[in-house]
Amino acid sequence: MTASSCCGSDAKVAASSCCGTEATAGEASCCAPSGGKKIDWLLWGCGSAVVAGYAGYLAMGHSEDMALPWLGTLMHTSFEMVNAMWWGIISAAFFVGLLGRIPRELVMSVLGKGGTKRGIFRATLAGLLLDLCNHGILMVAMKLYERGASIGQVMAFLIASPWNSLTLTLILVGLIGLKWTLLFIVGSMVIAWLSGWIFDRLVAKGTLPANPNQVNDADVPFLPTLKAAWSGQDWSVPSLAAMFWQGLKESKMVLRWVFFGVVLVALVRAFVPPESFGVWFGASFTGLIATLIATTVIEVCSEGSSPIAADLVTRAAAPGNAFTFLMAGASTDYTEIMALQNTTRSWKIALFLPLVTVPQVLFIGWLMNTAGV
Numbered sequence: 001m002t003a004s005s006c007c008g009s010d011a012k013v014a015a016s017s018c019c020g021t022e023a024t025a026g027e028a029s030c031c032a033p034s035g036g037k038k039i040d041w042l043l044w045g046c047g048s049a050v051v052a053g054y055a056g057y058l059a060m061g062h063s064e065d066m067a068l069p070w071l072g073t074l075m076h077t078s079f080e081m082v083n084a085m086w087w088g089i090i091s092a093a094f095f096v097g098l099l100g101r102i103p104r105e106l107v108m109s110v111l112g113k114g115g116t117k118r119g120i121f122r123a124t125l126a127g128l129l130l131d132l133c134n135h136g137i138l139m140v141a142m143k144l145y146e147r148g149a150s151i152g153q154v155m156a157f158l159i160a161s162p163w164n165s166l167t168l169t170l171i172l173v174g175l176i177g178l179k180w181t182l183l184f185i186v187g188s189m190v191i192a193w194l195s196g197w198i199f200d201r202l203v204a205k206g207t208l209p210a211n212p213n214q215v216n217d218a219d220v221p222f223l224p225t226l227k228a229a230w231s232g233q234d235w236s237v238p239s240l241a242a243m244f245w246q247g248l249k250e251s252k253m254v255l256r257w258v259f260f261g262v263v264l265v266a267l268v269r270a271f272v273p274p275e276s277f278g279v280w281f282g283a284s285f286t287g288l289i290a291t292l293i294a295t296t297v298i299e300v301c302s303e304g305s306s307p308i309a310a311d312l313v314t315r316a317a318a319p320g321n322a323f324t325f326l327m328a329g330a331s332t333d334y335t336e337i338m339a340l341q342n343t344t345r346s347w348k349i350a351l352f353l354p355l356v357t358v359p360q361v362l363f364i365g366w367l368m369n370t371a372g373v
Contacts, residue, residue: 043252046259053078053266070270077266081307085171085258097247101233111157114150114214115204120196123153124189127160142343148213151203151349156196159330159357160188168306171258175310180319187323187364195356202352209346261307268311281316288365291321292358295329320369324361331357 057079060072111126113119123144141158149157172181202208233239281287281294291312309322330336331354341350 040252040256042260043256046256046263050078050082050259050262054082073270074266077269078262081175081262081265085174089171089255089258091170093247094244097243097245101229101243111144111149111153114148114153114211115200117197119150120152120156120193120200123149123156123196124160124192127157127192128185128189142339145211145343146213148211150200150214151208151211151344152196152198152200154211155199155353155356156192158336158353159195159327160192171306172310175307176313176319176322180313180322183319183368184323184326187368188327191327191357191360191364194360198356199349199352208349208352209344211344258307265307265311268308269315281312281318281321284369285366287316287318288321288324288362288369291318291324291365292328292332292362295325296332318369319371320365320367323368324365327361327365328354328358331361 053075056071057075060075111119111123141154144157145151145154169181169185172184199208203210281291306326309325312322312325313319337350337353340353341347344350
């Protein structure tokens with residue numbers, strides 16, 4: 001059984017995983033080298049900083065009379081973020097373990113027939129359901145291309161998933177509330193489906209090359225595979241406890257970027273005045289463009305971008321900027337662009353990813369800012 005996680009020592013390229021010993025397209029990924037004695041400095045460094053900040057706040061409280069006000073801000077941010085996210089992380093660990101029991105073939109069967117609106121829609125849903133980081137979903141998307149999914153299905157799958165994993169969705173609910181989280185999900189689904197449709201139309205017109213591996217039908221029937229997967233599982237209490245523990249272990253690569261995002265947000269809060277933050281990244285057209293530039297330049301895995309996006313909602317009062325930061329971060333990711341080029345052997349397909357998606361992201365971001373003001 002392959003794990004559905006951001007990283008796994010046994011995960012292969014075709015698995016729902018961000019790391020794998022056979023990985024090629026995703027080598028420049030969000031995952032640390034997988035040696036037996038390698039230390040994940042990002043996980044332990046940022047995690048230790050967050051824990052120290054949380055403990056420091058509990059011990060010292062929020063005192064405006066501290067000799068180092070910026071230190072108080074760092075500790076308070078850790079305390080606030082952890083309290084908002086812990087329940088989402090614990091809940092998601094259970095469901096990540098559950099997803100790890102689902103055969104990869106079941107996911108493949110969900111995609112259906114390529115080159116159709118229904119196939120694109122099913123690929124969008126498949127992307128939404130997988131608990132992967134943006135680099136993890138990239139590896140699976142490239143495998144789908146090799147398995148014969150249409151260009152539109154690959155793009156819909158790739159665009160829908162990066163921040164829409166179960167883990168990040170639950171975390172975002174805690175950070176920005178259910179309303180904005182649901183709106184972000186709907187917006188991402190619209191962009192994913194429309195982009196997939198555009199890509200398939202460009203292929204049909206000859207503007208972009210078709211997938212030479214494309215097949216018309218799914219290889220595995222969905223319902224029989226689902227029934228077999230469900231009936232073949234052990235649902236006893238010890239088995240569920242083991243499943244939760246496995247999900248927690250597989251969440252390490254998610255947590256490393258979540259901790260990094262918390263540290264980054266804490267630094268921004270400590271050293272960037274609120275008025276400047278609101279001016280630079282506020283709910284204006286210039287703020288939207290500044291956010292687009294920032295998310296293009298900053299190479300942050302989707303898990304790390306979620307706390308930053310939450311700060312754009314709560315501090316800058318710019319939900320559209322937060323949506324842009326989440327969505328455009330994947331659309332303009334050079335790792336994804338290069339992996340697309342290497343897999344499809346087409347610079348046109350790779351460069352059309354930001355060309356098709358970024359205008360849609362900016363438009364929906366502008367609508368959200370207008371509605372949120």
